[in-house]
Amino acid sequence: MTVTSNRAYNFNAGPSALPLEVLQKAQAELVDFKETGMSVMELSHRSATFEAVHNEAIARLRKLYDIPENYEVLFLQGGASLQFTMIPMNFLAQDQKASYIQTGAWSEKAFKEAKFFGTPVEAASTKANNYKNIPTVEEIQVEQNAAYVHLTSNNTIFGTQWKTFPTTGDVPLIADMSSDILSKKVDISNFAMIYAGAQKNLGPSGVTVVIIRKDFLEKANPNIPTMLKYDTHVANNSLYNTPPTFGIYMLGEVLKWVEEQxxxxxxxxxxxxxxxxxxxxxxxxxxxxxxxxxxxxxxxxxxxxxxxxxxxxxxxxxxxxxxxxxxxxxxxxxxxxxxxxxxxxxxxxxxxxxxxxxxxxxxxx
CATH class of the missing domain: 3.90.1150.10 (Aspartate Aminotransferase, domain 1)
Known part of the structure; x- marks a missing residue:
C-alpha cells in the first residue's frame, strides 16, 4: 500500500491533519502575503492587513457555527489547559460549588484546577468502567446553586462523545469542545461558554477559541490578573497582547475550507x-x-x-x-x-x- 502524493495516512490525535488545500495555499503565500513583501508571520498584529485576517476568521466562525450576537468570540493562547484554570478563576468563588461531569482525563484535569478557587463537585462520572461511556441524563446530579456545569464534549483518549447535551436550566453550561468543535451542528444558545484548542479541527496548535455569552461574562470576578480576565480580551478584540498570528491565519483558512466543502x-x-x-x-x-x-x-x-x-x-x-x-x-x-x-x-x-x-x-x- 502506498501513500498518495507522499502524504501520510494521518490519524494523529493532535496536532492533527490539516486540509492539503490549506497547506498548499499557506505555502504559496508564506513569503509574500497579499503583496506586502512580508510573510503573514512577519506582519504587525496592529496592522490593517492582519486585523482583516483576524476579523475575517471571527466572522467566518460566527457564520459557520451560527453563533448568536449575544456571544463574544475570542482567540486566546494556552490551550484548553489554561481554560481549566481561567474558568474557575473568573467564575467560581471560594464559597461556591461547580458541577463537573467526569468522562475522561481532560475533565479530570479541569476538575483538579477548579479546586484552587472553589469547590468542584462530581455531577456524574464513568471512571469506574474506565470511561467507556457517557453518563445518562438520570445519572447527572447538578449541585444546587452551582456556579456552572462543566463537561468535555468528546474524549480523545477513551473514544466517547456526547450525542445530546444535558439541560441544566438556570445553571450555566460550559463545554470543552477541543476535539469535536465544528464537527457537527451545535445549538450554541444551550451553552454559557464553549472553548476549544484549535489543533484538532480548526487549525494548527497555538490558538484557543472561546465562545462566551455576554450575560455570563458579567458574572466574572474583576479582581484577578489582567491577562487572565476574559473582559481584557473582549475589550481588545483578542489583541491585548501579541496573538499567535500565523495560527489565526491558518484557522481562518481552515474555516474557509469548511465553507467550500x-x-x-x-x-x-x-x-x-x-x-x-x-x-x-x-x-x-x-x-x-x-x-x-x-x-x-x-x-x-x-x-x-x-x-x-x-x-x-x-x-x-x-x-x-x-x-x-x-x-x-x-x-x-x-x-x-x-x-x-x-x-x-x-x-x-x-x-x-x-x-x-x-x-x-x-x-x-
Whole structure:
C-alpha cells in the first residue's frame, strides 16, 4: 500500500491533519502575503492587513457555527489547559460549588484546577468502567446553586462523545469542545461558554477559541490578573497582547475550507461516513477487533479499539506504520489502537484504514 502524493495516512490525535488545500495555499503565500513583501508571520498584529485576517476568521466562525450576537468570540493562547484554570478563576468563588461531569482525563484535569478557587463537585462520572461511556441524563446530579456545569464534549483518549447535551436550566453550561468543535451542528444558545484548542479541527496548535455569552461574562470576578480576565480580551478584540498570528491565519483558512466543502452540515455527514467505515471493520470482524467505547457513546472523532490477540495487536501497529498509517497507537491508559478522524482527515484515508484492517484480519486468522 502506498501513500498518495507522499502524504501520510494521518490519524494523529493532535496536532492533527490539516486540509492539503490549506497547506498548499499557506505555502504559496508564506513569503509574500497579499503583496506586502512580508510573510503573514512577519506582519504587525496592529496592522490593517492582519486585523482583516483576524476579523475575517471571527466572522467566518460566527457564520459557520451560527453563533448568536449575544456571544463574544475570542482567540486566546494556552490551550484548553489554561481554560481549566481561567474558568474557575473568573467564575467560581471560594464559597461556591461547580458541577463537573467526569468522562475522561481532560475533565479530570479541569476538575483538579477548579479546586484552587472553589469547590468542584462530581455531577456524574464513568471512571469506574474506565470511561467507556457517557453518563445518562438520570445519572447527572447538578449541585444546587452551582456556579456552572462543566463537561468535555468528546474524549480523545477513551473514544466517547456526547450525542445530546444535558439541560441544566438556570445553571450555566460550559463545554470543552477541543476535539469535536465544528464537527457537527451545535445549538450554541444551550451553552454559557464553549472553548476549544484549535489543533484538532480548526487549525494548527497555538490558538484557543472561546465562545462566551455576554450575560455570563458579567458574572466574572474583576479582581484577578489582567491577562487572565476574559473582559481584557473582549475589550481588545483578542489583541491585548501579541496573538499567535500565523495560527489565526491558518484557522481562518481552515474555516474557509469548511465553507467550500458545504459548511458544517456537509462536514458532519462526512464525519459520520468516515467513522462508519472503521466501526464497520470492527463490528464485522467477529471479535478479531473490539472497541473500547460502548456503542451508544462512540466518538466520530476518535475511534478506539483493540486487536483481541495482544501479539497480533503489536504486529498490526507495526505493519500499519510500514503501510503509511501514522498515529494509530492508543493512549497508554487505554492501550490498543486509536484512529482520530477529525474534519480534515479525508474519507479516502479512513477507507484505506478499513481496507487494511480487513486484509490484516484475513491474513492473520
Amino acid at each position: 458545504g459548511g458544517v452540515d456537509t462536514i458532519e455527514k462526512r464525519n459520520e461516513e468516515k467513522a462508519k467505515l472503521i466501526y464497520d471493520a470492527i463490528d464485522q470482524s467477529n471479535g478479531f477487533y473490539y472497541g473500547h467505547a460502548t456503542e451508544d457513546s462512540r466518538s466520530l472523532m476518535n475511534i478506539t479499539f483493540r486487536v483481541a490477540d495482544e501479539a497480533l495487536e503489536k504486529k498490526f501497529l507495526a505493519e500499519a506504520k510500514e503501510a503509511g498509517f501514522v498515529g494509530l497507537n492508543g493512549h497508554r491508559s487505554v492501550g490498543g489502537c486509536r484512529a482520530s478522524a477529525y474534519n480534515s482527515v479525508p474519507v479516502e484515508t479512513c477507507q484505506a484504514l478499513a481496507d487494511f484492517m480487513v486484509k490484516f484480519q484475513q491474513d492473520n486468522q
